[in-house]
Amino acid sequence: MTSVTPMERIWFIVNLIPHGSVLPYGIVADLAGLPGRARYVSRALKLAPDSLALPWHRVINSQGKISFAKDTEPYRQQQELLRLEGITVNAGKISLSQYQWKPDLATLVMTLPF
DNA sequence: ATCCTGACTCAAA
DNA sequence: TTTTGAGCCAGGA
Numbered sequence: 725m726t727s728v729t730p731m732e733r734i735w736f737i738v739n740l741i742p743h744g745s746v747l748p749y750g751i752v753a754d755l756a757g758l759p760g761r762a763r764y765v766s767r768a769l770k771l772a773p774d775s776l777a778l779p780w781h782r783v784i785n786s787q788g789k790i791s792f793a794k795d796t797e798p799y800r801q802q803q804e805l806l807r808l809e810g811i812t813v814n815a816g817k818i819s820l821s822q823y824q825w826k827p828d829l830a831t832l833v834m835t836l837p838f
Numbered sequence: 839a840t841c842c843t844g845a846c847t848c849a850a851a
Numbered sequence: 852t853t854t855t856g857a858g859c860c861a862g863g864a
Binding site for chain 2: 748749750753760761762763764765766767769770780783784785786787790791792798799802
């Protein structure tokens with residue numbers, strides 16, 4: 725009996741976000757089957773082992789903004805990683821209508837380990 | 839159990 | 852459009 729923990733579900737979803745795309749915390753939670761737990765997503769990313777090499781920078785908040793204070797190193801790092809994928813931060817925001825990943829749900833569900 | 843914290847969200851102002 | 856405030860929900864002290 726293999727059990728997939730809530731945190732592992734989140735890591736799984738984040739790992740699926742394509743290069744050049746982003747996804748809000750709340751949507752990641754929804755796709756992971758954990759509606760209403762956006763804050764849990766941020767915690768899961770913080771605790772994720774580096775060995776997983778998750779594309780954590782592709783997760784932003786629902787307002788299209790990076791959720792780190794803009795005068796911090798993590799903020800600058802995330803902004804740079806996104807820039808390398810062709811995603812620009814204008815006036816502190818990222819265009820969700822332009823970059824948000826919209827997976828084919830029917831296909832996605834079949835790939836889920838949960 | 840109680841209180842505080844946070845890589846969140848939504849609605850109201 | 853930006854800022855607040857209340858709501859939210861695990862974790863940790």
